[in-house]
Amino acid sequence: MGEGLRWPRPPVEGQSWRNDSKKKCEFYRDIEHNTEDCYTLRREIRRLCEQGELSHLLPCGGKQQDKVSSAKPAALPTCTKIINVITRGSDLSILRYSATKRHAIETKGDRLETSCRVSHSNLPVVAFDEEDIHDSQKHHDALIITLSMANCTVRKVVVDTCSSFNLIMLKTIENMGFNEKDLQKKTIQLVGFSGEIANSLGEIVIPTYARGINKQVRYLVIDGPSTYNVILGRPWLHLMKTVPSTYHKCVKFPTP
Incomplete structure (x- = not known):
């Protein structure tokens, strides 16, 4: 030796x-x-x-040696049946069958063209590595963050990729200094995963700051008991070009 x-x-x-x-x-x-x-x-x-x-x-x-690259991927299992679902439309994303069908026809050609074109986007590559792991122990925690909203530090903000809206609780906006008079009246039926329906009280636009990015974010206000103050859905994720990772317990997005 x-x-x-x-x-x-x-x-x-x-x-x-x-x-x-x-x-x-x-x-x-x-x-x-x-x-x-x-x-x-x-x-x-x-x-x-x-x-x-x-x-x-x-x-x-x-x-x-890279053990991951040298390992052979698992073979595709044999498909014995296909399970579909029939629904009257997604109330959660305010889409109906006709709108969904029209959108599919309009974007069919775009998808074919995009697949043959090399992307020259100026956006940086968003990736996660082992340095982003904040806790080595196994967990199944939700992705909960803290944000600055209207000069208030709001905790217990959950990032939910399954939500078609950004939701905020009535009690939360009251604690921030708003009231129902500040809401734009707009009632939307929100449908949960098991079919339960809740009506929104209205909409409110709140400046939301996240690590160098300040956006005017539109929230639906709902009244009822909740474990979280805010639920950030796909509108905020897409607005910020955010890539969430529940495993790393953080979100990443391009900033100046």
């Missing part, structure tokens, strides 16, 4: 190996554990590998 190996302290004088012991460490010259289980030796080997001392003993000259 070369002269760079840091040997541990020599054994105490007079200490001898017990031939009857089942555990022996050639690195420590001790009988407390086996050589292959010695953590100190493992750290020394790792340190020498990082310094390139053992490159002649390692594959690819000591360069780390």
Whole structure:
């Protein structure tokens, strides 16, 4: 292992190996554990590998191989049936069948053209890596952030990619200093995942600041008990060109 190996302290004088012991460490010259289980030796080997001392003993000259790229992807399972759903239309996104069909016809040619064209967008690439992980423990938490809205720090703001609207609770806007007179009267039926219906009280536009970006964001105001102050849906995500990651517990978006 070369002269760079840091040997541990020599054994105490007079200490001898017990031939009857089942555990022996050639690195420590001790009988407390086996050589292959010695953590100190493992750290020394790792340190020498990082310094390139053992490159002649390692594959690819000591360069780390990408285990993810070398792994074969799982084969596509055999499809035995297709499960569809019949619905009268999405109240959540205010779309009806006729509008959906018209939009599909109009964008069909655009999709074909886009697939054959190389993108030259000036937007930076938004990506996540291991440095973005704030908690190494496994979790299934929702993506909850804190935002500055109308000079107020609003906590418990949940990012929900399934919501077609930005929602804010009536109690939240009252705590911010607004009242129902500040609302633009607009009643919209909001349909939950199990079919329950709630009517909005109106709309309100609130300046929302997020890390260098200040936008005038339109919210639907609803009255009722809620665990969150605000639910940010796809309108805010698309407005900010946001890419959320529940695994990394953060959102990313391009800024100046």
